[in-house]
Amino acid sequence: xxxxxxxxxxxxxxxxxxxxxxxxxxxxxxxxxxxxxxxxxxxxxxxxxxxxxxxxxxxxxxxxxxxxxxxxxxxxxxxxxxxxxxxxxxxxxxxxxxxxxxxxxxxxxxxxxxx
Amino acid sequence: xxxxxxxxxxxxxxxxxxxxxxxxxxxxxxxxxxxxxxxxxxxxxxxxxxxxxxxxxxxxxxxxxxxxxxxxxxxxxxxxxxxxxxxxxxxxxxxxxxxxxxxxxxxxxx
Numbered sequence: 001x002x003x004x005x006x007x008x009x010x011x012x013x014x015x016x017x018x019x020x021x022x023x024x025x026x027x028x029x030x031x032x033x034x035x036x037x038x039x040x041x042x043x044x045x046x047x048x049x050x051x052x053x054x055x056x057x058x059x060x061x062x063x064x065x066x067x068x069x070x071x072x073x074x075x076x077x078x079x080x081x082x083x084x085x086x087x088x089x090x091x092x093x094x095x096x097x098x099x100x101x102x103x104x105x106x107x108x109x110x111x112x113x114x115x
Numbered sequence: 116x117x118x119x120x121x122x123x124x125x126x127x128x129x130x131x132x133x134x135x136x137x138x139x140x141x142x143x144x145x146x147x148x149x150x151x152x153x154x155x156x157x158x159x160x161x162x163x164x165x166x167x168x169x170x171x172x173x174x175x176x177x178x179x180x181x182x183x184x185x186x187x188x189x190x191x192x193x194x195x196x197x198x199x200x201x202x203x204x205x206x207x208x209x210x211x212x213x214x215x216x217x218x219x220x221x222x223x224x225x
Binding site: 106 | 146147149157158159160161164166203205207208210211212213214215216217218
């Protein structure tokens with residue numbers, strides 16, 4: 001079975017540019033989580049969806065960040081405009097609602113560098 | 116108070132020894148607990164889950180849970196160089212989400 005698929009794996013962009021990160025859930029999973037990881041702050045939950053519905057976006061740092069689930073298997077995280085402090089590794093994870101409690105499976109991550 | 120705390124600094128253990136990692140959590144209602152392993156430059160990988168008090172063993176890994184003390188631990192027996200990684204403690208919260216600790220780095224010295 002394919003795991004959680006993220007693209008791109010690496011993104012280098014200049015300050016002020018729009019960045020779009022993509023995530024495809026594991027087939028049959030219906031919870032989707034976006035995380036950001038830095039050395040200073042560890043793994044932070046940005047937003048999560050259950051059955052395509054955003055449940056909690058309190059972790060989204062600013063209005064520059066937005067996330068969508070246009071369908072049950074795909075999500076995007078957009079940063080517009082990007083800033084150097086957004087440089088981090090962004091992970092998405094999926095989980096089956098109703099399956100083993102809370103288990104999450106992570107994608108390989110997108111390493112974002114904003115110059 | 117942080118939801119999940121892992122306070123120990125980097126842990127260096129000789130090959131073949133036992134590595135012991137600890138984690139405390141704040142939500143008394145939590146019912147699910149996990150250890151993830153993360154190699155440098157890679158994503159977190161689930162290695163253990165535990166839901167009830169006591170010990171759970173899987174190969175060289177043992178997870179221990181004490182809900183009264185709000186304490187979870189991970190023991191790695193017969194540590195191997197391939198166990199060198201950062202270990203993240205995660206605690207289940209409402210709405211299917213997890214709270215993660217900042218992780219403990221383990222270095223196994225051959």
